[in-house]
Amino acid sequence: MRDNMKPCQHSLSDDVLYKDVVVIGNGPSGMVTSFMLAGNIPHLKQIPDDLPIDEMLKIRLQNLPPGQNLLEVDLMALAEGLEGRSQNPIALLVDNLLRPCADLGIQEESLIEWRYDVEKQIEHVVLGRGPPGGAWPTFPGGVRTLSPGAWLALPPHAAVGAGGGRVPARAVAAYCRRYVQACQLQRYFRSGVVVTSVTRAPRAGPPCHVSCPRAANFWVSGYDKSAGCGFRYLCRRVVVACGAGDRPNALPPRVSRRAVHSLADVQRALQLLADRGDGEKSVLVVGSGVSAADAVRLARLAALPVRHVHRAAADSLAKLSPVAYPDYCHVYKMMLDGPTGNHPNYTPYPEHIIVDIEPVTRETSLKHKEEFDDETLQPKRVKLLNLVTNKTVEVTANLIAVLIGSKPDLFFLQTNFNLNEMDIQKECIKCMDKKDENQRLCFLKNHWNNLKSVLGQGIQSCKSRYLNYSEINGNTDTKCLETNCNERKLSSDTEIDKSAVNCKCTHINIIPDSDKKIDCDCQPVNPYSSGIGFGVDPTKPVDGRSNPIAIDKSTHEILNAPKGMYALGPVTADNFIRFIPGGAVAIVSHLHREMKE
Incomplete structure (x- = not known):
């Protein structure tokens, strides 16, 4: 936190930035998380006796003193027994506090008061492909929301639009732009960037204090679309808030x-x-x-x-x-x-x-x-x-x-792969009667556009001062030992050059063109975008509705990932904005507890 943000003797190279937290996604999930990481703390107000909320919840809240810091209480105990349109208990709890009686059609005053505490700031950055608002600026402006404007507001602000009814998408996009400015979060947001990998950071030695770069757990790498250059962050925690609509079915x-x-x-x-x-x-x-x-x-x-x-x-x-x-x-x-x-x-x-x-x-x-x-x-x-x-x-x-429908694109979580290990039988079922070498070529031809979009920058990165340590795959120890690794091609028998695959840089120049044409009707979907391994059912692709990312309900930590990775919003099945602040409260509460310990 802020008292830990002091100069450190362990410096970083010019192309690396250190942050305590990197938030991937600048939609409502990333925005409300940034609001709380910036030092805005939820405190409980006085609970009226005549408030028609869940009776057990009312009793538990009235046992807390007015002004109680909600980040310092057992949120799961408060949320026990609550039911609603979210499967995440703390999301239901915070929704009941922000919008008491909302499902009854009653608009009551929020039970949460937000107080700014400069000592509670956590240094962070929010990375997004477009302007703040995530997918909302991309929707046709006249299409109206499913939720009423009163349910779309992020703390601490009022309803989106006037009247509290359904609002057009353009109003939500404008609200997101104003939110970042009104909450003075501009310095935390970096827009127009694409994250290509999140990998474990090797420990170089004991840290000198909490915010020392040596305490970092992850490298977050990517590229800036407007500047045409790469970037990388070293951080202790990663929050996945990228939404669930990046890959249309x-x-x-x-x-x-x-x-x-x-x-x-x-x-x-x-x-x-x-x-x-x-x-x-x-x-x-x-x-x-x-x-x-x-x-x-x-x-x-x-x-x-x-x-x-x-x-x-x-x-x-x-x-x-x-x-x-x-x-x-x-x-x-x-x-x-x-x-x-x-x-x-x-x-x-x-x-x-x-x-x-x-x-x-x-x-x-x-x-x-x-x-x-x-x-x-x-x-x-x-x-x-x-x-x-x-x-x-x-x-x-x-x-x-x-x-x-659509699904999230989680390619950045699964970039440490070997082309020789891809299961072509599963990805190219209709080509199973082909010879093995033809199957491999068929796979590369049909998935070339997806592979190229993510690795295109990496292919040229051997010449770039930003990416010359092959951080696309998280290798930061030495430069590539293979010469001209980015010039290797498929040989005439369509087998991949083994030295290129085993090269530390792994920036393979895959040439899918071939004189021998193979007819294939495979789905042109990058197999590593589906998030297999991270869902409630790890054998199936992540889906915001049927197979969300598996999380610890009390902290929103991702269960099937290294410690220190969190998720909230649509990727955890909270597809309504009204439930997103609860996920942010769970994450920030856990971060404060860990930093204090």
Whole structure:
């Protein structure tokens, strides 16, 4: 904490910065964590006798003195027996204190008072790909939130927007920008950067005090997108707050390369289609959840015919109240009405899937080529299969929007890998009848774009003063012992050069092009982005809803990671902003206890 932030005799090189905590992700999870790390401490107010909250919770709170520092009490004991829409007890507890009686539709004053204590500051940095707000600045501005504005506010500020009802995404994005400035957190935020690895830091000797670089446990490496240079931090603790929407779920490549997978891309594409005057146009939406419903609404607002391909209507739409969510409930009703519903500009295809797509050759202007890939807006013939009748039907669409959920991208947690150890049999099932060397080439060809996006900077890093110690894979002891390691190529028999794989730098120049073409329909997904090993079920990919990161509920430490790594927010199944502050309270409370000890 602040009394430990004093000069240290153990200095670092110019390209390394030391922080006590590195927070990965600058959305609401990273913002509220930074607010508390900056020295803002929650204290309990006087509990009114007539407050209609959980009776056992009220008794436990009234046994605490008013003004009690909540970071110094047993939060799990306070949270015992609480129920709600979070599976994390401290998240439920803090939500009950910040918004008492919220689920009853009653707006009561918060039971928490925030006090700034300069002695409680913990030096940290918040790293994000874009501006503060995470994914919110990327959403179409007019799309309205599921939660009311009163549930979107981060402590200590009031509701987002006026009136307390649902608010447009642009209001939440603006709120996030103002939050960082109002809380004076600008000096902690570093935007426009991509984290490529989090690795263990070797101990060079005993630290001289708590904030000595020798006390660090982790290297956090990455690159700055605007400056075009690398960076690395040495830190004691890492907080994973990156959200759960970085990797949209996709259909097989023959479909996904001709489709868009985000509402922002849907909105831009619809604008381009609406501006065109070249004949009949239509949109095909795949999905049955909230995002797919938003795409349907956006297309109909643009006066474009919509064909909606889905399985059964999602529970997420069925559970919404018609009074609070008339827009989504209208789409849900259209889905239930089926093809006989006779709704303008809407044709549903329930229990259908896409089985084939063929582009319709057509001239495309240079302007449109610059905005979107040819295959994205070009007319396409789409063959659909009815899963009930087993019959097929062909439709034509200019735009295909695939909105079937998303997952977090946790590649930075799993960068110490060897290409020889990749399980090609599992990643490339459809190529199992090929020869072994063809399987390896097929895997590299189909995963090249994902590997290149993360390792592209690393390939050139042997010449960079920032990354010349191969910190992409956490090696910081000596320079690469192999000469020209970044110039090694696949040999003619498609086997990887063993010396390149075993090279300490491991910056392999993988050339996927080959004269021998192999047809493969593998999913072009980086196998190391899924976070396998970190979930509640470690054998399955991490999913913010069905398989969140496994954490210690009392501290939010990641169970299947080295000590000192924490997670909160959507990656731990807290998909509503109202529950995120509880995760930050659990983390900061544990950090204060450990630093005191």
